[in-house]
């Protein structure tokens with residue numbers, strides 16, 4: 001129960017008209033932020049559900065797709081975000097202490113880490129674009145066929161190894177490309193295939209490269225939607241930090257008023273935590289099938 | 292008018308016009324940039340009514356087309372668009388925001404004794420989001436509309452439909468955030484903005500109902516938002532998880548969609564239940580029977596509502612076991628609604644009932660909601676539903692809940708709080724006439740549809756066998772009466788704005804906090820912070836109501 005004082009004649013800095021005192025205001029914005037984060041969990045929850053359903057159905061396709069993500073880049077980004085969470089937490093700490101300089105420094109650092117994350121993500125996306133791993137037709141780099149090059153005979157897809165065929169890569173329409181179904185063969189030999197996979201990868205009992213490609217494409221679709229929405233949240237987070245930087249610069253926050261820093265921090269940590277779930281699910285699960 | 296101001300001279304001074312939220316600022320800017328929850332509620336009232344009108348026109352076309360067995364008025368493809376757009380406008384742009392965004396917005400701060408909602412700017416933002424979502428949807432409808440049904444079932448919506456699914460999807464997606472923000476605001480406000488002495492168990496049940504609604508809004512809406520976004524991306528990128536041709540799963544869409552859209556029917560009925568609790572207690576002048584039960588049944592509905600979505604998918608190939616569990620849980624979720632209905636009836640028992648317009652609506656609600664709820668049990672049982680799925684029985688069932696329940700409750704609420712919102716009294720005579728017309732017209736429209744559905748008439752078809760025509764004629768005739776009944780309040784309510792009697796601060800002599808400030812309320816809601824010392828629905832002397840004055844006023848106003 002919130003205790004209301006008498007109506008204040010003198011307004012505390014940052015106290016909005018609908019509130020009686022700072023305590024009530026802080027409690028309100030903090031509950032509001034938590035409710036918003038609950039909403040965010042359900043929002044991403046729909047995507048995680050979709051991921052789980054299809055991972056359950058087509059584990060080999062997901063493992064294959066997963067293997068083509070750069071775990072070094074993903075790991076680096078995880079590290080970057082964890083450190084940014086630290087600097088964010090320090091921002092809140094210095095705001096409470098009223099230390100303007102260190103507050104500003106920490107905000108700048110947090111933003112730097114956030115930007116680094118997005119930069120690394122951009123490099124990864126570009127790599128996918130160059131290798132025909134964007135699931136949308138026409139959104140990959142278009143590579144014309146080189147007529148002078150020696151003609152390469154179509155290989156059986158189970159024979160295509162990791163990294164093969166880079167020197168004669170052709171993709172005139174910018175389509176999603178996936179040639180390697182060695183994992184299906186492996187799983188078939190070891191009797192790993194799920195019921196859905198036995199239907200989903202095969203035509204007349206033969207491994208069907210196109211059908212397998214479509215399942216890997218599903219993985220990349222989910223990968224791009226999940227990381228894309230996450231990146232969008234990062235961009236919004238950077239916008240919030242910019243606003244915070246300005247507010248901190250003019251010395252708004254101190255021991256009495258730091259709620260905006262605190263709830264921005266909550267948001268930032270939330271976006272980090274989403275990544276903490278995305279990284280193992282997308283980059284790590286299933287890697288052992290090849291290594 | 293003179294008589295009223297003579298008696299309540301202390302509360303409504305005739306000489307100097309008091310500053311209230313309506314006349315405090317006349318510029319367009321003072322409305323568009325307002326942070327006042329009451330002004331935002333009024334702007335919602337106008338916008339939501341506009342969407343209701345459009346949805347209603349589509350409904351009119353549906354009923355006219357179904358007057359004859361052949362598809363003659365509309366081409367079948369047009370008919371598909373007409374019922375889809377009726378559904379989308381009514382569900383997303385009328386039923387969901389109607390009571391929370393209009394009445395909830397206006398009354399929640401007044402009822403808990405606050406100056407405003409906790410997050411006024413977020414509140415204004417939700418209105419703008421509603422407008423943006425609405426405009427995008429309307430634009431898409433003008434470009435050619437959608438024909439998927441309001442449920443956007445895949446893979447038709449993602450792969451085959453030749454209509455503006457993506458644009459409408461984006462409109463609905465954006466609109467979802469307006470309802471999320473409203474829910475968020477309510478939850479925060481109920482937690483932190485209650486006046487001194489306003490404990491949780493002194494809250495009006497309207498507030499409890501809105502708390503439960505807000506939970507559903509926050510936890511359910513994002514799921515449908517992401518789902519519809521995925522449909523839009525899938526259409527746009529020609530790749531996605533719902534397309535069975537490449538290993539996607541159209542049933543997954545139904546799971547995700549109904550995970551929200553079943554709870555969403557509680558977004559559409561819980562606030563109505565809140566209104567009914569207020570009106571029935573008020574016009575029976577009796578503390579509501581089993582306050583705690585009614586309060587917690589709202590929360591129970593919100594929680595259990597999340598566990599029953601599979602009853603929309605009994606025939607979509609989900610496992611028999613899942614079907615049985617969902618069927619059982621659907622029976623369970625009916626219990627809290629039944630508790631409410633019993634308690635409302637028990638509240639009226641030995642109450643001193645007066646049959647003012649809001650009460651007429653509320654009594655109508657009891658009967659219609661009862662039918663709507665009980666036929667829901669038919670549809671929730673795995674066996675029977677195989678016969679009834681996708682027939683007019685379903686259509687009749689949810690219209691009994693959505694229109695017979697929510698729309699009637701909405702009208703009850705609008706009439707009940709109209710004096711508070713506008714400071715004017717409407718004509719009781721026309722109010723009563725329209726309440727009765729709506730009740731009769733509604734039953735005439737939808738009761739035949741139960742029989743039609745049971746006889747096997749499928750929904751969503753522009754034509755039907757000739758032997759079903761008589762009942763369809765009844766239904767269309769009823770729709771005309773219903774439509775006429777619904778236009779009447781628009782006329783006499785607008786009339787009352789200019790020529791209506793000035794309303795007293797507490798025209799019904801009810802104890803709620805919203806009646807203890809002037810009509811219309813000042814911008815800051817209360818002259819000074821109210822301190823609550825009485826229990827909810829306390830019609831006795833302890834609530835500080837002057838009953839002698841109440842009796843005198845009743846003698847004058849009737």
Ligand SMILES: [Cu+2]
Nearest residue numbers: 553600602603
């Ligand atoms: Cu349902």
